[in-house]
Amino acid sequence: MQHVRPLPSYLVHRYHGWKATTWTENRAWYRRLADEGQRPRAMVISCCDSRVHVTSIFGADSGEFFIHRNIANLVPPYNPDGEHHGTSATVEYAVNTLKVAHIIIVGHSLCGGVKGCHDMCTGQAPELEEKSSFVGRWMDLLRPGFDRVKDRPEDQRLRALEKEAVLISLENLMTFPFVRSAVEAEELSLHGLWTDIGAGGLEQYDPASGAFVPL
Template sequence: MDKAKPLPAYLVQRYQGWKATTYAENSAWYRKLATGGQHPRAMVISCCDSRVHVTSIFGADQGEFFIHRNIANLVPAYQPDGAHHGTSAAIEYAVQVLEVAHLIVLGHSNCGGVQGCLSMCSGQAPELDAKDSFVGRWMDILRPKYELVKDIDDEAEQVRQLEKHAVMMSLENLMTFPWLAEKVNSGKLTLHGMWTDIAEGGLEYYNPAAVKFDKV
């Protein structure tokens, strides 16, 4: 592979700053993490969006969260068909090997993936309907929820509601994994649906008793 290049200078400078300060001040902790293995209490499935900073939101340190990120924080239904399933593999490792106690699905405002799903389902993004669109085929996971929001006139509210449906879709699909459902039903694993407002710094959780999201 002859196309790889050295890191940009600004990233090298940031790394050197981190190594000289944060790492130097906590080197014993980093060595303990390296030799003792990881024992996270929770897995977080969040969006790839660069504005969603999971560890900052929850004030987490290294070793606390097992984090998986993908477009629109989606979980596909259980489907052991021999194809590559990055999200399903991450969930299997977290639940079966690391034995996390909590699994959090974190959605967010202004999600480009969810907006893309809306555009695709309403016929405004034919490029996403193309068979060779990886994003479009991934957003097919959320497509069934479009029927629940298609008649909302306020565009901002429509997007917001589909963002929250993306969280609920993932929670529903998580329960299709038999070994995960078994742990949930036995009380060994707890599922949590969350949604964060980037602009306001707000955080909401899915309340199944009220069938809606409430503020934390």
């Protein structure tokens, strides 16, 4: 493991600052989390994008959210084929073990993964079509969403596709038998959000109108 290097000094300094302030002032809470285990109310599935910080958006403390992040906040359909499925495993753990009451999908503006899907589907990113592209094969999950928005004006298409990433994930969640069972038993609720990074706006999907509406 000779390729591994020590943590950059600025991160080491930040850690010591956190330990001396936030942890010290809340050490009883951290001890309780360690001793009693986690009991998050909600699972949040958001994008890997560094600009999307769901704990800051909701002012959440340690122990509140069970968080999974991936490119474009996507959930694949249920497919127990014995292969590696990180997102599916996280959903299974959240629902069956942690018994979360909510799963919240959070999409966002200016999503690079969504743009990659758009460019791939319009022939502008041949590198993503390669079988060796992990990003391209992951973004194949969003192709049905692109088909639903491809006829929209170009200046509206990307934003619409960002919201389709949320809807596709919500649809795919319901293909998991244990998710569907928990939803139908009213033990679990699903939620779709989209946030505008620059404006700080937050919209939620309203099934009655079939649209995202501001909070």
